[in-house]
Amino acid sequence: MILQFHSVSEFIAMGNHGFYVWLAYGLTLVILGWNLLQPLFERKRLVKEQAQRQRREKKHAPKA
Amino acid sequence: MSLVLATIKRDLLLAARNKGEWLNPLMFFLMVAALFPLAVDPDPKFLSKIAGGVIWVAALLATLLSLDALYKADVEDGSLEQWLASGESLYAMTLGKALVHWCISGLPLTLMAPVLGLMLNLPSEAYVAMLASLLLGTPILSLLGSVGAALTASVRSGGLLLGLIILPLYIPVLIFAASLVYNASIGLAYNAQLGFLGAMLALALCLTPFAAQAALKLNLSR
Amino acid sequence: MWQWLVRLYHRLGSPKWFYDITEKWIPWLAVLSGLGMLAGLVLGLLYAPVDYQQGNSYRIMFIHVPAAILAQSAYIMMAVAGAIFLIWKMKMAAWVAKVLAPIGASFCLIALLTGAIWGKPTWGAWWVWDARLTSMLLLLFLYVGVMAITMAMDNEDSGFKAAAILALVGVVNIPIIKYSVQWWNTLHQPASLKLTEKPSMHIDMLIPLLIMILSTYLLFALLVILRTRNEILRNERKSKWVQERLVR
Numbered sequence: 192m193i194l195q196f197h198s199v200s201e202f203i204a205m206g207n208h209g210f211y212v213w214l215a216y217g218l219t220l221v222i223l224g225w226n227l228l229q230p231l232f233e234r235k236r237l238v239k240e241q242a243q244r245q246r247r248e249k250k251h252a253p254k255a
Numbered sequence: 256m257s258l259v260l261a262t263i264k265r266d267l268l269l270a271a272r273n274k275g276e277w278l279n280p281l282m283f284f285l286m287v288a289a290l291f292p293l294a295v296d297p298d299p300k301f302l303s304k305i306a307g308g309v310i311w312v313a314a315l316l317a318t319l320l321s322l323d324a325l326y327k328a329d330v331e332d333g334s335l336e337q338w339l340a341s342g343e344s345l346y347a348m349t350l351g352k353a354l355v356h357w358c359i360s361g362l363p364l365t366l367m368a369p370v371l372g373l374m375l376n377l378p379s380e381a382y383v384a385m386l387a388s389l390l391l392g393t394p395i396l397s398l399l400g401s402v403g404a405a406l407t408a409s410v411r412s413g414g415l416l417l418g419l420i421i422l423p424l425y426i427p428v429l430i431f432a433a434s435l436v437y438n439a440s441i442g443l444a445y446n447a448q449l450g451f452l453g454a455m456l457a458l459a460l461c462l463t464p465f466a467a468q469a470a471l472k473l474n475l476s477r
Numbered sequence: 478m479w480q481w482l483v484r485l486y487h488r489l490g491s492p493k494w495f496y497d498i499t500e501k502w503i504p505w506l507a508v509l510s511g512l513g514m515l516a517g518l519v520l521g522l523l524y525a526p527v528d529y530q531q532g533n534s535y536r537i538m539f540i541h542v543p544a545a546i547l548a549q550s551a552y553i554m555m556a557v558a559g560a561i562f563l564i565w566k567m568k569m570a571a572w573v574a575k576v577l578a579p580i581g582a583s584f585c586l587i588a589l590l591t592g593a594i595w596g597k598p599t600w601g602a603w604w605v606w607d608a609r610l611t612s613m614l615l616l617l618f619l620y621v622g623v624m625a626i627t628m629a630m631d632n633e634d635s636g637f638k639a640a641a642i643l644a645l646v647g648v649v650n651i652p653i654i655k656y657s658v659q660w661w662n663t664l665h666q667p668a669s670l671k672l673t674e675k676p677s678m679h680i681d682m683l684i685p686l687l688i689m690i691l692s693t694y695l696l697f698a699l700l701v702i703l704r705t706r707n708e709i710l711r712n713e714r715k716s717k718w719v720q721e722r723l724v725r
Contacts, residue, residue, distance in 0.1 A: 192524045192681060206527065208534040208598050215537045215591040219544070222583050223696070230703035237710045241723045244714075402646055406639050410629045420622035420643055423615050424650050427657035434664065455653070466646050469563070473635045 258343045259351045262334075266355040276324070277359040280317040281367055287313040288371045299376040306375035307385060307436025311429055313371070314364050314389065318396045319421065321360045323414040325352060325404035330474045339475070345468035353394075353401040353463070361393025377440065384439030388432040391452040398459040399424050405470035428455060490567045492709045493718050499702045506699040513692030521685035528682075537595040539685055543693035545588040545609070548616060549651075551581030551697070555623070556648035559641025571637040572708035573701065574644065575627060580700050582620035588613050608662035612655050619647045 196202040205212045270276045291309045292302055329335050338348055368389055372382055403421040407413030435448035488494045521539040528535040558574035561567055592610050597603050604610070623640050630636035678686075713719045 192520075194523055195525070195527060196523065202523070205533040205536070208532055211534050211594050211598050212536055215594040216540060218590050218594075219540045219587050222587050226580060226583050226700050227703075230700070230707055233707045234703075234710070237707060237714075238723055241710075241714055241720070245720065245724075399646075402642075406626055406643060407629070409631065409635075413629065416625055416629055419618075419625055423618040423622065423654070424646065426615060427650070427653045430657045430661045434661065451657075462649065463646075466642050470639065470642050473630070473638055 256343065256347065258338065258341050259347045262338075262348065263351045263355050266352070267358065270355075270359045276321070277363055280321045280360055281363050283320055284313050284317040284364055284367060285371065285374075287316055288374060292375070302376040303378050303440065304437075306372060306377040307381065307388075307440060308433040309375055310368055310371050310377070310385065311388070311392075311433045311436070314361075314368075314393065315396065315422075315425055315429060317364060318360055318393065318400060319418045320414075322356065322397075322400040322404045322421070323407075323417055325356055325401060326408035326471065326474070330408045335471060335474060339472070345471065346464045349401060349405070349464040349467035349471065350460075353397045353467075356401060357394050357397040361389070361397055365389040365393060377436075380442060381436050381440035384445055385436045387449065388435045388452065391449070391456055392428050392432040395428050395452070395456050395459045396425060398456075398463040399428075402463050402466045402470060405467045406473070408471070409474045428452070431455075490565075490569050492569055492713050495569060496706055496709050496722070499706060503699065503702060506695055506702070510692045510695035510699060513688055513695060517685045517688035517692055521682075521689065525682045525685055526679055531599055534595060534598045535682075537591050538682075539689045541588055541591040541595060542686060543690045544584045544591065545613060546690060547693055547697050548581055548585035548588050548613065551577050551584060552616065552619065552644070552651065553648060555581060556641075556644040559637075559644045562637060563641050563645075568712070569705075569709075571641070572712065573705055574641060575637060576701055576704040576708060578620055578624045578627070578640070580697065580704065582617060582624065584697070585613060585617045585620055589617060606662070606665070608659045611662070612658045615654050615658065616651070619651075623647070 203209055203213070288309055291305065295301070326335070329338075338345060365386060368385055369382060371377075372385060377385065400417075400421055403417045406420065407417045410416055431448045431451045435445045435452070438445040438448065517539060522536055525536070527533055555574050555577040558570045558577065561570035562574060589610065592613065593604050596605050596607075596610070623643050626643055627636040627640040630639050710719060710723070
């Protein structure tokens with residue numbers, strides 16, 4: 192197992208295929224990132240909605 | 256059984272009276288085929304290479320057009336509820352409806368295809384093969400299509416959705432049928448393709464009614 | 478052993494049990510998949526040897542292959558979940574199936590995009606109709622169909638059932654589609670190198686690939702769990718246990 196690149200610029204260049212390699216990895220990051228963030232945002236929204244609903248219900252609770 | 260036969264008879268009668276139901280897809284079939292030489296190249300040598308494929312793509316699109324209405328009327332006028340209440344086999348019913356659809360769509364397309372063959376300069380050796388491919392392939396289109404029609408029967412403007420969900424399933428049929436015609440046109444054997452189409456037809460006959468009847472039940476008004 | 482499986486199956490059908498136990502799994506899955514991907518990518522991008530035919534562009538394989546594998550697995554899981562819902566009416570199965578569609582489609586899209594990008598330096602074109610890419614495109618169409626029919630149905634339950642039926646019809650068709658596309662491709666295949674054929678697998682390439690495949694599965698599990706938990710919250714919000722959990 193030897194290091195294939197001898198400098199950071201060599202690593203980024205990827206033997207002049209750098210554009211393709213990093214484009215591919217970049218797009219993957221974007222798509223996977225969205226897949227991770229979307230459920231987290233959705234959960235926040237659901238929790239907020241639920242809190243609002245519970246507040247509303249308490250306000251309109253039948254005054255026994 | 257009697258309800259299935261009665262439904263088949265009714266639908267065939269309706270189609271006979273409402274000529275547009277089967278004539279419009281036929282005209283569409285013709286027009287789509289005519290688009291290719293107009294859009295690309297009317298050179299006979301070029302056309303004879305693509306004739307089989309173009310005829311099949313046109314047949315696919317014409318079939319999709321006529322599938323949309325397959326179950327819509329039955330959902331709207333309550334026939335669907337009557338079928339369920341009757342206790343008769345929905346499996347047989349969906350098979351019957353697919354058969355009717357083939358009679359008013361696939362069969363006329365098959366009979367019309369030689370005209371398209373002439374328009375697109377299909378080599379003379381390929382005519383029999385083309386008819387065979389359509390005879391085996393269009394029933395598969397009707398059977399698979401009836402599943403899509405059952406799924407989208409209650410969806411407003413479901414025609415486009417129907418195309419979206421059914422086209423990927425049509426692709427193997429397209430590949431083998433078009434290749435069958437192409438092989439025949441250049442003088443090669445096409446038994447393999449025929450075998451595959453036959454196998455797909457057998458599979459479709461057995462399995463699609465299960466999916467179609469499950470899908471039909473989704474259309475009951477709650 | 479069998480008893481334990483049956484009990485597990487029944488427990489999985491309970492939204493509350495699923496919600497509570499996955500709460501513990503999430504941090505583990507996140508850490509393991511993150512570390513795994515880091516390890517796999519370090520090994521793959523920095524240490525795996527240069528391919529003598531494709532140079533460095535083959536390193537796209539370390540995300541393309543796992544994505545492709547997952548896109549196909551996810552579809553099969555979606556169909557199985559759909560079948561469980563249709564046969565045993567288990568709500569959890571319907572929610573898992575619904576959630577698998579966009580996730581599987583995302584992996585399918587990744588596989589397609591990275592495959593196309595890989596093709597450009599290898600074959601000179603941004604898109605080639607080779608068998609694997611074409612099958613992946615058709616798989617994306619199948620995913621799109623399932624998502625479209627779910628959204629088109631008026632009520633949610635019909636949407637689940639329609640999606641399940643379509644997924645099952647699709648899953649029967651997948652081997653047929655793959656075979657027919659492969660067959661079609663051999664008819665039209667020019668003599669040159671097949672695009673997505675794996676390069677002759679040096680062990681130093683294989684190890685990072687296997688690590689990436691495993692880590693991607695772990696990430697996939699995390700994504701499915703996250704989205705399913707939201708489905709549970711949305712559908713069971715009237716129940717007391719949900720309200721307790723959310724107030725905490």
